[in-house]
Amino acid sequence: MNAYRRYQPGSQPSHNHPPYVSSQDRHPSHPPIVIPHTLSEVTGPQFTLDDLRNSSSDLTKHGAGEPLGERIVVSGKVLDQDGNPIRRTLVEIWQANAAGRYMHKTDRHNAPLDPNFPGFGHTLTDDEGRYRFVTIKPGAYPWRNHHNAWRPQHIHFSLFGPAFATRIVTQMYFPGDPLLPFDPIYNCTADEKGRKRLISCFDWETTIPDQALGFRFDITLRGRDATPLEEM
Amino acid sequence: MPIPATTSQTVGPYFSIGLNLLLVSNLAGPGERFTLEGRVLDAHRKPVPDALLEIWQANAAGQYPQAADGFRGFGRAATDKDGAFCFTSIRPGAVPGPKDTTQAPHLEVSVFMRGLLIRLTTRVYFPDEPANATDPILNLVPAARRETIIAKRTDSGVLHWDVLLQGDDETVFFDI
Numbered sequence: 351m352n353a354y355r356r357y358q359p360g361s362q363p364s365h366n367h368p369p370y371v372s373s374q375d376r377h378p379s380h381p382p383i384v385i386p387h388t389l390s391e392v393t394g395p396q397f398t399l400d401d402l403r404n405s406s407s408d409l410t411k412h413g414a415g416e417p418l419g420e421r422i423v424v425s426g427k428v429l430d431q432d433g434n435p436i437r438r439t440l441v442e443i444w445q446a447n448a449a450g451r452y453m454h455k456t457d458r459h460n461a462p463l464d465p466n467f468p469g470f471g472h473t474l475t476d477d478e479g480r481y482r483f484v485t486i487k488p489g490a491y492p493w494r495n496h497h498n499a500w501r502p503q504h505i506h507f508s509l510f511g512p513a514f515a516t517r518i519v520t521q522m523y524f525p526g527d528p529l530l531p532f533d534p535i536y537n538c539t540a541d542e543k544g545r546k547r548l549i550s551c552f553d554w555e556t557t558i559p560d561q562a563l564g565f566r567f568d569i570t571l572r573g574r575d576a577t578p579l580e581e582m
Numbered sequence: 583m584p585i586p587a588t589t590s591q592t593v594g595p596y597f598s599i600g601l602n603l604l605l606v607s608n609l610a611g612p613g614e615r616f617t618l619e620g621r622v623l624d625a626h627r628k629p630v631p632d633a634l635l636e637i638w639q640a641n642a643a644g645q646y647p648q649a650a651d652g653f654r655g656f657g658r659a660a661t662d663k664d665g666a667f668c669f670t671s672i673r674p675g676a677v678p679g680p681k682d683t684t685q686a687p688h689l690e691v692s693v694f695m696r697g698l699l700i701r702l703t704t705r706v707y708f709p710d711e712p713a714n715a716t717d718p719i720l721n722l723v724p725a726a727r728r729e730t731i732i733a734k735r736t737d738s739g740v741l742h743w744d745v746l747l748q749g750d751d752e753t754v755f756f757d758i
């Protein structure tokens with residue numbers, strides 16, 4: 351069994367990112383201590399369809415009726431850094447409705463809730479690492495980070511992969527969003543190419559005629575290193 | 583050249599919408615039960631009411647689960663308005679470490695919250711555990727800070743461990 355690759359410098363955000371104001375009081379002051387990967391880091395929880403019985407991959411079917419907004423298909427592949435598919439891994443997503451409002455008690459944005467859109471979805475990747483959700487394009491919404499701050503349209507993604515070391519939570523954005531250059535969360539990493547990989551692509555192939563636009567978003571989780579655990 | 587890994591982003595304030603489906607604060611399985619309670623406190627020691635903790639652990643025999651049946655080894659709990667969280671589980675056994683060492687019983691922990699762009703990872707060790715002295719990971723931590731990741735046993739027998747983001751007794755986090 352091998353360790354996982356370390357993240358490339360600059361490819362991940364640091365815990366302290368001053369433009370994102372709430373990181374100020376919520377980051378450790380000491381740098382994290384680098385440790386070798388052991389059995390504890392290279393193993394991780396696994397999930398089955400039974401875990402997803404109270405959810406589905408079609409976010410437009412969680413209410414009594416059809417939600418308002420632009421119906422979209424969001425799909426892609428979950429791969430490791432060598433391009434191998436990550437099979438049967440859990441993908442959890444959540445998002446605002448078309449008006450930019452989350453169905454959450456602390457969201458006080460003055461925009462309407464949609465009773466037909468709770469805004470969550472869950473699925474497992476297939477044997478080729480593919481996932482697919484049907485949902486509504488989320489709206490942009492204001493937040494209090496700085497004067498006239500607006501979050502670009504985004505969908506939150508949570509993934510486990512095969513190991514504790516591969517766990518990641520991220521956000522998917524949409525092509526051409528004019529808010530992206532001004533968003534401190536999107537801009538948290540030094541690597542511009544890394545940021546751009548968070549932007550989905552419009553995709554004719556998954557667009558359904560008369561039904562929904564398709565957006566493609568591939569996710570790459572850490573891959574295995576060449577170093578076997580025993581040698582560390 | 584390896585494909586670059588996807589960049590992490592914060593869970594934000596509304597993660598409960600998507601992540602509450604799999605809240606697991608009671609891990610059922612054979613072994614010695616324990617309850618771990620604590621709070622997540624920010625730089626000013628104010629409670630963090632919107633944090634999510636996940637744990638990953640071996641079973642009582644020191645084996646990590648390889649399938650999603652039987653003992654799952656996975657827990658997920660959100661903090662409440664006081665920043666408090668609670669897990670009940672079974673005490674894990676010792677697990678193999680690097681170069682023929684043995685790791686003392688421990689929980690792997692991920693911490694997510696609004697304000698954190700990438701998760702924090704740490705471990706929780708058990709009090710009164712002789713194997714802590716020779717644990718290869720605990721020994722990478724400066725001696726003065728080791729106590730921050732060893733739970734304390736309270737008078738009621740419950741284990742207590744706080745996640746302190748800053749301050750003199752700031753919790754040790756690991757770069758994995």
